[in-house]
Amino acid sequence: MDATPRIVLDTNVCLDLFVFDDPRCGRLRDALHAGDVIAVTSASCREEWLRVLCYPQLALDGAAREAAAARFDALMQRCPPCPDGEEGAAQPLRCSDPDDQKFLDLALRAGARWLLSRDDHLLALARRARREGLFEILAPQEWGSIHAG
Incomplete structure (x- = not known):
């Protein structure tokens, strides 16, 4: 098993990273490119990503959407799907936003x-x-300051 730590990025962080090139995500971007962390995604997270790229408020043309999708796909590793009915079944954390x-x-x-x-x-x-010793939930800039050079 790979000892490289895994990281999950929500859609807003992906927008900051792959669309807006937000400097607050600089350390994260560097860590991903260096292979210091492995960003993982699922089919449902990727579907949301592609849907959000089409939101009119982002005003992305087709080429910009394709480029953002390609940057996402180049750095995100797909996690195998859960067997039917198991996703969230044993999750000890429940988000108030489904x-x-x-x-x-x-x-x-x-x-x-x-x-x-x-x-x-x-x-x-x-x-x-x-x-509960599960994982840390952080804002990207907080993660970046903790993982400063």
Whole structure:
């Protein structure tokens, strides 16, 4: 088994990283390119990613959407799917926003060390996730400051 730590990125962090080139994600970007962490995704997380890229408020043309999707696919490793009916079944953390539950499920299933998010519903579970020894839930800039050179 690969000892490289796994990390889950929610859709907003992916936007910061793959669309907006947000400098707050610089350390994360460097760590991904260096292979210091492995970012994992699932089919449902990738489907959400592709759907969000089409949101009119992002004003991305076809070429920009394709480029963002390609950057995502180049750096994200697919986690094998759960057998039918098992996703979330044994998850000790429940998100108050059902749309965000897939990121918690993925982090647990993939054995992730971190879940990076800017979503208040997910960040609210950080203390409990840490206390239960599951994984850390952090904002990307917080992760970057902890993992500074």
